[in-house]
Amino acid sequence: MKLENPIDDCQVSCAEKDGNDLLLSISGSLSLPNLLSVKSRFQSIMSERNPGKITLDLADITYVDSAGVLSLLQLELNAARKSIPVYFVNVSAEARNIMDLIDRSTVLDKSTPVEKNELTPFEQVGEASLKVAEDFTSITIFLGDLLLALSQALLHPAGIRWKDFFFYVKRAGVDGLPIVALLSFLLGLIIAFMSSLQLKQFGANVYVASLVGFGMVRELGPILTAIIIAGRSGSAFAAEIGTMKVNEEVDALVTMGFNPTRFLALPKVLAAMLVVPILTLYSDVFGILGGLMVGVMGFDLTAFSYLQQTVKSIDIFDVVTSLVKSVLFAVLIAGIGCQRGFRVKGGAESVGLYTTSAVVAGLFLIIIADSLFAIILYYVH
Amino acid sequence: MKPGTRSIIDVDNLTASYGENVIFRDVSFQVFKGEILVILGGSGCGKSTLLKHMFGLNRPASGRVLINGIDVSTNDENELAHLRRNIGVLFQSGALFGSMTLAENVSLPLETYTDLPLEMIERIVRMKLSLVGLAGYENYLPSELSGGMKKRAGLARAMALDPTVLFFDEPSAGLDPITSAGLDNLMKKINRGLGTTMVVVTHELDSIFSIADRVIMLDKDSKSIIATGDPRDLKESSQDPRVRNFFLRNPEGK
């Protein structure tokens, strides 16, 4: 929506006095909405008439604002460049006041302030490398801080902020259950369906149960849960701490003698360490239920034989290692979320940047950790 | 320019509430063209609420606010555009957009609401920034400025469209006395120079005496205006103990 044309617009009438002396009378409202028309009128008069001297009569101006006065000063400056003197007559008190207010030298001189210098590609590479190094140091420091806080918490459980802990257990855990359950169920369903298409050819339908059970417990349950938690809670942790950073709440904590890692990050990380394994178990169960539905409804297996086959295929060692793995995922997701939050500086934009980065880095770390785990387990087993 | 007697804002039987909680009831007063009106009152008595109603951020529970004869809670697009062009608001911490430079902050309303060419907008931006004493800071980000500079930059942005009324919510909060006095002077300079009407919420007695042409005082318990007038007169001769206590910095009831 542009400024509407005001009811009173601005007229510039032009009369020659003796010779090439020009008398310009301005009437109406010399203000921001009229600026463009006034300015082009001035320009056309200057180029058409080529005056030797300009007198501006401001008697009939009904309203003037700073943008309007600026246009007059601009005219004066342009004329001065061509050595044409400009005189103002009948200047109202309002216009005079505004003219006094405007500092002509800073407003009208051409020299624009220095741009902040752009970096050369070489410097950009350097800058980026420094940033990676800095990131790495800060993550390492944070991790050390966090481990210290964790071990202290184990020694003195009374020092943990239990209220916050339970709050995040509810936020990250209980509130996340429906989406974990739904996605796991659908995943189980899809795996069962896809694998049965192949297994049917060999009449080995019952092994659908093994595939779903084994796959969910070993890999898919922990990974799916971790991904959901990274998106739901890792981002929330980063945004929350980041906003506190912007509001100087984190600084306030430090000055009051609190350790921000222990105060803000620890309850979140502990809560994640509790709920992610539990959610992983739920994910396994709902995945198996999804498979069961396909097995029972699509391939005439009985629920009993399906479950029996499932139990046969899962080894207790697998369950335990998957839970250990999910605890590790929890530490990574919650830790990186908090760490990104603490990195926020500046304003809202920075919060957005680090929230995104919390999720991306979280997912990256999950994949790396999962691969390492797979390799280690291969040799251990 | 001497403040006129033509009213530019009419507050008409305004009642404000958050849900069931009525903040003040049936408040009526006028703001005259070219004056600086200061709204006083203890913390939590509804000064910010009143201000938000005056520039149309909050909708009144009953009553209305007219600026230049236009109801601030109108839904008419043309009237709204006219209103927006005519009012500017300086928020407490400046409310500058952190991702934009000062020049971009100030030029945003100009680019949105006018068709002016870039070169002219740049010039206007430069003028506004130099008006508030920030010439040369065009390419700074808000995070690179001190508190006082942020407020001044916020003022430059509020003035981008040459509004006829400016609203300030506690402009000197969080500033040192010198910076705060500087801001007072700047406000007075702009008021006298551009003839801009100003409505200011402030607690600072020094500020009140240096800038206010007139004050109105809100009271939490009676949920209404308890005093109107020149602050010097009120301090000298008000019969109301609540008003005198405020000016004499007496805690309530002593």
Ligand SMILES: Nc1ncnc2c1ncn2[C@@H]1O[C@H](COP(=O)(O)OP(=O)(O)O)[C@@H](O)[C@H]1O
């Ligand atoms: N957004 C809001 N929602 C509910 N109550 C509010 C809101 N803003 C302010 N209030 C209440 O309105 C009252 C007046 O607040 P405010 O106008 O901010 O006071 P002041 O600016 O005079 O200190 C206070 O009691 C406050 O709790």
Ligand SMILES: [Mg+2]
């Ligand atoms: Mg307030």
